[in-house]
Every structure is written in C-alpha cells, then in structure tokens.
Amino acid sequence: MTSPVSETTYLKSYNIHDFDVPLTSVDMAIFTVHEDRLKVLLTKRAHHPEMGKWALPGGFIDQIKDHSLSDTARRKLKEKTGVDTPYLEQVETFGSAKRDPRGWSVTVAYLALLPYESITLAIGENTESVIWVNLDEVEQNDTLAFDHNSILSICHERLKAKVQYTSLPVNLLPEAFTLTELQNIFEIILGKPTEKKSFRRRILDANILEETGDMKTGSNRPAKLYRVSENGEKHVFNRIIEGPRV
C-alpha cells in the first residue's frame, strides 16, 4: 500500500468490509472494415490466467499516465494500432464475482472504429500476438478469454444499433470517400442491402458531409469525394418523435 491512510479512511467511511476490492480495467472492441469484412482486433494473452487465449486488448488504469478513463482506452489503442485519434465510445461496464477466476472484477468496455489504412499493428510487440479477425468467425468460435465474447457481442450490438441512426461508419473510412464506399460500409455492418437513392438522399439531407472537390477516378464514371463536415461531428442524422428529421 503506497497510501494506506487515505485508503483506510475511504473504506471505513463507506463500511467496506475489507481491503479485497475489485480491480478495474479497460477492454476495447476495436473494429475496422477490410476487404468487405467487419474485423475486430485481438491480442494473445501473455500471462495467466487464460494465458495463450485470444482476448480483447485492454489493461489497467495507469494513475500516472492517465488523467481520465478514456485516456486509458486511448493509450491501449495507441499501443496496439499506432492510431491516436480514433473514434472512441464507452459502451458498458461489466462487473461481477465470476467474470475473472481471481474474484470480483470490473471492466469498462470501449468501442473504437478505425480506417484500415491508418493502422500499424503491434507497435513494438511480437506481431503475431496482435491480429485482425473477421468478426463473424470470432463470434462463431466463442473461445475468447474471460467474458470477452459477451463483451464483444454487446459492442457489436451497439455498433449495429447506432448505424441505424448515425453516420458513425464514416470513421471506418479514410478522410475522403465516395458515397458508394460509405453505403458499402453501412451494408456490411447491417448485413443487408440498402436502396441507393434513399441512402444518398438521407445522408446528403443530413448535411453532415461536404464535397472535397476532388473525384475518385480509376474505372468507369468518376465519383465525387466527400469528407465529414463541421456539423457532422455529432454523427446523428435522424430523429424520430415529432419535428423534422435533423
């Protein structure tokens, strides 16, 4: 104990029955899309328990380095992918007596979205211990460490839910992209086709994109390139009850 006094006071005043307090960690579901597949980042556990098993990347709060919880998440993400300005969202916190064999534990799950091109895997690590895996395969195999399969499942649910009413998938694409590329990402995540005209109307009416001015050439008719505009930061492009759609 480096600071027994403050902790003792802390515990006494709240009637905690002893010092065996659950540790709090952060786990990350980092998604990207590559070759028309939704992928998630996994790391191989180097220590007990569950050594050798694949797991969501994560770790403990560093009280020196991290000022807030999201700093912990960002730090872990940077360690694994080299990216330091991801789309990052806290999803849910899981705490129970049984999720870790060592006893009561708590973990805060974060979801991150990255463009595949922006990533440099496993900075300063054994590269084989950090990999992208197709999400559907991970979900079918159900062999991740601890309760990471159910955490991942809930993060996936959240992603699918938010795609219904936000422009969140833009974070899976590079800065400039075509509407067809964006629509593809939506379809990959939702797992079903979307009407082209409706999609374009909604996303353009939402006023969250702006033209870069450039075109994507290559094969066939060139396509306009778009980027996320100022007011696109909020990601929301649809409301429901009353009032015009936003």
Added chain:
Amino acid sequence: MTSPVSETTYLKSYNIHDFDVPLTSVDMAIFTVHEDRLKVLLTKRAHHPEMGKWALPGGFIDQIKDHSLSDTARRKLKEKTGVDTPYLEQVETFGSAKRDPRGWSVTVAYLALLPYESITLAIGENTESVIWVNLDEVEQNDTLAFDHNSILSICHERLKAKVQYTSLPVNLLPEAFTLTELQNIFEIILGKPTEKKSFRRRILDANILEETGDMKTGSNRPAKLYRVSENGEKHVFNRIIEGPRV
C-alpha cells in the same frame, strides 16, 4: 490484503506500477415524477470528504452481497427507496484522477425510474438525509458533491434521449394508467407539448400496451386504463432507417 497472492500476480502480469489502485463505486440517478415535476433522489453525505453536501445515492461494491454490478445498484436503491424491481439502466462510467479529492477513482452511474407511489423513502435512516428534489432546481444550483452535477446531467440527457424513441416513461407510472397520463409524463420529460392524436397513434400502433379492461373514472368522461404488455418490455417503439417502424 485478504488475498495477496492472487492480487500480486494480477498486478505483476499487467505491469501495474504499484498497489494504489482506484476504487470503483456505483452512483444512482433515481428519477420519479410527482405533481407534474421531474424529481431526483438526493442523500446528504454523512462522512468526509464533502460531508454535509447533497449527493447522488451510491456506494461501493459489496463482494459478499453483490454478484454483479447491477446488484450493487439494486441494493443501494432498495436501501433508499424500499423498491426492489425498478427500471434500472447503466448509463456511463466516470473515472479520473480529479473527480474525488482523494485521488483516482471510478464510478459507474445508473439511472432508475420509479413510480412515485411505490416509494418508501429512507428505510431505516434519518429521513431528512434522503429527499426528492425538483431536477431543474438541482441543475440550476450546481452544488452537489464531487462531480455529481455532471453525472446527473448526463443521466438526464440519456433520459431525454431515450424518451424520443422508447416507451421508457411507463416506468414512472403505476401499473395501470391512462394514455393522457402517459402523454403528460412524456411532455414533462421532453419539456414541450405533444400532439394528442399523433401520440396515441404511435404508442398504440407500437403494440406495447394492452387494455386492462377497467376505466379510470372520477371527473368527466372515463378513460381506458392500460398496462405494459409482454412485448412492451423492450421499450422500443420506433425505428429509423428503412423498413416499417416497429
């Protein structure tokens, strides 16, 4: 330390730099509606730090009594209100070096909705230390302990957001209620009037309510009483992108 071995291993394997680990607590934003006002439950802090200040009810995980995090929330809620089957939803987890003067700390915020009639305040406690306060007054005064004002604010945001697309406010009413009563609750939370016909059409088309068969009599024309039906549990009564509304 009751289990030094496991904890040492735990910490070592993750390179935690020492034993001064943040403690994790649970805080609750408990809402109800009474006399056409949205209210939140506050407790007066009996110990340092911030002794005497009003705060959201909360506390630490009890590793014996609680099997999961939501058990902690439910236990706290039961202690303060006597209710043990609330609508309970985890909102967000706040962790930082500064939110508590004693150092790094983490708290998981929960939102609960209760019918006013179901509540017996402050079971076995000094009744003056647990009170209902009008939410707008709390938000204006901005004098809660720790970062509880911002936690409360985020819980309020979540409530308003979900009311846009769910039937969540039914949890603020007794089991049987009229559509007008339900509409009133929506209007109180959203802070603006709603078209009667539209409201009724949406909520009835959503198929989440069923008639009890009874009528609410009293003054003027009697109104049909409704309750939440089986499929109403999910609370969702509207979708957005593509496909018919659910």
Added chain:
DNA sequence: TTGCCTTAGTGTCTCTACGGCACTAACATT
C-alpha cells in the same frame, strides 16, 4: 331533466419523405 363544462377519444385532410425503379451521365476498355 336539461344544459354546460371538461376530459377522452376519433375522422380526416394535407404534406412530407421514403422506397422503388427506371432512367441518364461519364468514364474505361476494346
């Protein structure tokens, strides 16, 4: 009993915006 007030609940019109689908536009390739 009648008439009036209040609240519950409905009929119906208009208009927006979605899905659907056929169409045109602009390139590459041969």
Added chain:
DNA sequence: AATGTTAGTGCCGTAGAGACACTAAGGCAA
C-alpha cells in the same frame, strides 16, 4: 464507335406524421 460498368438523378405511389375540428361520455349546477 460500341459496349460495359459504375455514378448519380427523376419521378411516382404511398405510408404515416402533424394539425385540428369533431364526437363521446361523464360530472355538476340549477
């Protein structure tokens, strides 16, 4: 120049939202 492919548009039918006037059913006072 013809063909193929992808980008992007025009337009129609229709569902469902808002708006608001209307009817329904009680209490209460005279």
